[in-house]
Amino acid sequence: MDSLSLRPSSLLLSAPCAAAAAARRRDHxxxxxxxxxxxxxxxxxxxxxxxxxxxxxxxxxxxxxxxxxxxxxxRPINTSANASGQSLQPETEAHDAASIWKPISSSLDAFYRFSRPHTVIGTALSIVSVSLLAVESMSDFSPLFLTGLMEAVVAALFMNIYIVGLNQLFDIEIDKINKPTLPLASGEYSPAVGVAIVSVFAAMSFGLGWAVGSPPLFWALFISFVLGTAYSINLPYFRWKRFAVVAALCILAVRAVIVQLAFFLHIQTFVFRRPAVFSRPLIFATAFMTFFSVVIALFKDIPDIEGDRIFGIQSFSVRLGQNKVFWTCVGLLEMAYAVAVLMGATSSSLWSKSVTVIGHAILATILWNSARSVDLTSKTAITSFYMFIWKLFYAEYLLIPLVR
Ligand SMILES: CC(C)=CCC/C(C)=C/CC/C(C)=C/CC/C(C)=C/COP(=O)(O)OP(=O)(O)O
Ligand SMILES: O=C(O)Cc1cc(O)ccc1O
Structure with a gap:
């Protein structure tokens, strides 16, 4: 099983030949x-x-x-005996320790890459941040809250690993061109290992979600599972990642709507047993993350234009060109920051007003200055700017609990 029934719809070249040609052009x-x-x-x-x-x-x-x-x-240096013939052994032990440690560290490294750490950090931070929106006083920081929060974060991270892992299983051939260091594309993981990991993580996520017994948490996991599966799986009517607008809507539904609303409701109604109230900061977070999700959905495909084109993925970058999509993303984020500054200016709390206005103005300026210096002909530069966008995403979730 080379990849899971992947059938590129518009192969102009034979895939391995095209892959080799593409790899030659890459700036890796x-x-x-x-x-x-x-x-x-x-x-x-x-x-x-x-x-x-x-x-x-x-x-x-x-x-x-x-x-x-x-x-x-x-190569071990023989130091097993000293001049007087006494046994020393440390080199053999060091060699043994290295031979034990090396496979462990390389498996950890492969799993780290498989988990797409930038998405994992984003998921953990976002859930902690929206959960804090439900906190009304210091007494809310109880073991009950911390347990409810931990359960939600862990269950969501398991689901995150399922979603990104399934995507890699169905993208093995594309990733050989676009992301050759991912463990399925590089051959470090066999497809069977990939299937085992994603199955275990989906089961652990649902198991934990079910055991907790929180309806908002369970539905959040279930809808993310359905959308994440439909996004990647290669079955008739699915593999929605082929259609740029549908693909963006999947990411938006999870990152903008489910993360904000369902995880807030989990803490507010299930953990604190309070009525659902959609506060100003919660509405702000949902609106802001709508912009951000669209930007992530569009931007993640800018560096991948080569493999996507070969395998018939009609991303916005394939259709409109990298330059247009890059500046659309920067424009969308600048608009979101402008809205955030205006919304901060209308806050009735002076400290929140100052933090929201100044924080977003600083982020908008950093974004603009960094965007102007990106070399759009370099895949490395575009990828590193994409990672910078994720850092802005994390920064936003640090600001959101301070919005009032
Ligand atoms: C469980 C909760 C609440 C969150 C999970 C957090 C995630 C992963 C949200 C994203 C939702 C979603 C439907 C994602 C599908 C996106 C996906 C797997 C994108 C990878 O797309 P590719 O275009 O293949 O990108 P790469 O080339 O980077 O792999
Ligand atoms: O998580 C997301 O919001 C989308 C996403 C982006 C990316 O670069 C890799 C995987 C993935 O799911």
Whole structure:
């Protein structure tokens, strides 16, 4: 099973050939190779495709050198006995410790990449932040609140890992071009391992959601599961990521509506047993995150134009061009900051007014200055700006509990 019944609808070139050509054009320092494979002897081997041009030979030489250097630097030096013949052993022990630690650290590293940490941080921060909107006084910081919050965060993170993991399972071939370091695309995880991880995380999320017994929490998990599945899965009428507007609506529904409303309701009605009241900061958070979700949905595809085009994903960047989408995203975020400044200015609380106005004005300025210096011809520069947008997303959730 190479990827889960992925059938690119508009293949102009044969996928492996196109992948090799695309990889050659990428501004990654990577040779045009097929996925990294473990050859069973612990050595990483790369199966080079078709032509072996000078770049490939250079890369192969570099990798051979790196491998032999790696082996040399790990070769144990015999210090098992000193001059008087006494046994020393530390090198063997150090070698054993390294051979135990290395696979553990590389599995942790692969799982870290598989979990798409920028989305995990966003989910955790957003749920903590909207939960704080339900806090009315210091006495609300009770073990009851902390338990309810922890349950919601953990269940949502499990679902987050299911959603992003399922996406990688159905995108193995696309990610070989767009995101070759993801563990399914690189071959570090087999599809069977991917299926096992996503199944376990979906089950743990629903198990926890069910055990907690909070209707808003359970529905939040269920709707996110349905939308996350429909977004990626390759079945008739699904794989909504192919349609730019529907794909953006899925992300908007979860990140703007469900996260704000359902997680607030979980704390407000299930944990605190208070009536549902949609306060000004909650409405602000939902409106602001509507802008932000659209920006994330649009922006995440800007660096991926190559693979998306080959596999028939009609993203906005594929249809309109990277430059247009980039500046639309910057414009949308600047508009959201302008609305936030205006809304802060109308606050009746002086400290909240100051924090909201000044905080958003600073973020808007930083965004503008950073956007102007991005080299739109470099995939690395666009990707790093995308990660900067996630940092603005985190910063927003630090400001939201201060909005009154
Ligand atoms: C459970 C809760 C409340 C939150 C989960 C938080 C998440 C993951 C929200 C996103 C909702 C959603 C429907 C996401 C689908 C988006 C997805 C998996 C995008 C990846 O899209 P690609 O275009 O394949 O991007 P990459 O190339 O970066 O993989
Ligand atoms: O989480 C999200 O809001 C969308 C998303 C963005 C991304 O860069 C990778 C995965 C993903 O789900």
């Amino acid at each position: 320092i990577l040779p045009p190779f097929r996925p990294i494979q473990q050859n069973g002897k612990g050595r990483i081997s790369l199966s080079i495709q078709r032509s072996r041009g000078p770049t490939v030979n250079l890369c192969q030489k570099f990798l051979d050198w790196k491998y032999s250097y790696h082996r040399m630097s790990h």
